[in-house]
Amino acid sequence: MGDNLFDAIDEKIHAKARLGIMSLLTVQGECDFGTLKQELQLTEGNLGNHIRVLENAGYIQVTKTFTGKRPKTLCSATELGIQAFRDYIEQLERIIRMTQLPKS
Amino acid sequence: MGDNLFDAIDEKIHAKARLGIMSLLTVQGECDFGTLKQELQLTEGNLGNHIRVLENAGYIQVTKTFTGKRPKTLCSATELGIQAFRDYIEQLERIIRMTQLPKS
Numbered sequence: 001m002g003d004n005l006f007d008a009i010d011e012k013i014h015a016k017a018r019l020g021i022m023s024l025l026t027v028q029g030e031c032d033f034g035t036l037k038q039e040l041q042l043t044e045g046n047l048g049n050h051i052r053v054l055e056n057a058g059y060i061q062v063t064k065t066f067t068g069k070r071p072k073t074l075c076s077a078t079e080l081g082i083q084a085f086r087d088y089i090e091q092l093e094r095i096i097r098m099t100q101l102p103k104s
Numbered sequence: 105m106g107d108n109l110f111d112a113i114d115e116k117i118h119a120k121a122r123l124g125i126m127s128l129l130t131v132q133g134e135c136d137f138g139t140l141k142q143e144l145q146l147t148e149g150n151l152g153n154h155i156r157v158l159e160n161a162g163y164i165q166v167t168k169t170f171t172g173k174r175p176k177t178l179c180s181a182t183e184l185g186i187q188a189f190r191d192y193i194e195q196l197e198r199i200i201r202m203t204q205l206p207k208s
Contacts, residue, residue, distance in 0.1 A: 006124035006144060016118065020110035023203045040110060089203060092196055099127045099193060 005095060012057045013088045017042055017050045022077065022085045025060060030076035051075060059084055109199060116161045117192045121146055121154045126181065126189045129164060134180035155179060163188055 013022050020040040024031050031039075037047050054060040059081030063074045077085065117126050124144040128135050135143075141151050158164040163185030167178045181189065 004145075006120050006127070009120050009123075011120070014118070014120065016110050016113050016115070019113075019199070023110070023199060026203050041108075085203075089200055092200060095123070095127060096193055096196060099130050099189075 005091075005098065008091055010084055010088045010091070012053060012059065013085060015050065015053075017046065018054055019088075021047075021050060021054060021075070022059065022081065022088075025075060025077040026082065026085055030074055033073035033075065036075065054081065057081075057084075109195075109202065112195055114188055114192045114195070116157060116163065117189060119154065119157075121150065122158055123192075125151075125154060125158060125179070126163065126185065126192075129179060129181040130186065130189055134178050137177035137179070140179065158185065161185075161188075 013019055017040060021036060024036060024039060033047065033051075036042075036051075037044060040047065042050070051060065051062060055062050058078060060075050061078050063076075065072045065074055117123055121144060125140060128140060128143060137151065137155075140146075140155075141148060144151065146154070155164065155166060159166050162182060164179050165182050167180075169176045169178060
């Protein structure tokens with residue numbers, strides 16, 4: 001087993017809520033704050049904190065717009081974020097494969 | 105997407121170090137403290153804390169033995185732990201499949 005199989009897991013994505021955000025943004029392209037909040041059943045403050053971590057990492061982009069007069073916060077994954085998410089998923093797949101080896 | 109796809113991730117296993125411990129115990133059957141420490145590159149205190157979380161969850165069993173006069177701490181996954189780990193891996197696989205759907 002490689003020494004860094006688990007160490008190489010990207011903590012910025014690994015937290016449950018951030019894994020949820022990155023998964024949704026990867027599948028849906030972009031999401032507004034309200035949709036993320038509802039889909040992931042997070043409080044506003046909690047979601048805001050996780051979004052900030054991902055934004056600071058350069059993994060997502062946050063844009064403030066309006067729908068009519070209602071403000072809307074749109075999130076989308078950046079190229080860096082999409083690549084980091086792909087790497088993260090590959091890392092999980094490596095771990096899953098490792099755990100499915102027969103006992104030696 | 106199911107509402108609870110991410111919520112259903114078992115936090116007791118999800119933390120990087122504990123995922124490492126459970127993976128190693130699943131693959132190798134049982135491990136002593138020193139091997140876990142070395143393989144996962146954790147400090148003694150850190151490894152001890154994670155082992156306690158897993159032991160309190162009923163996921164692993166910790167046995168103190170001796171090799172000659174040297175004390176040895178052996179860890180092995182319980183049936184509950186093996187099942188919880190299997191469920192955890194299935195949950196990851198569900199998430200991975202979800203992220204690989206084409207955009208709708």
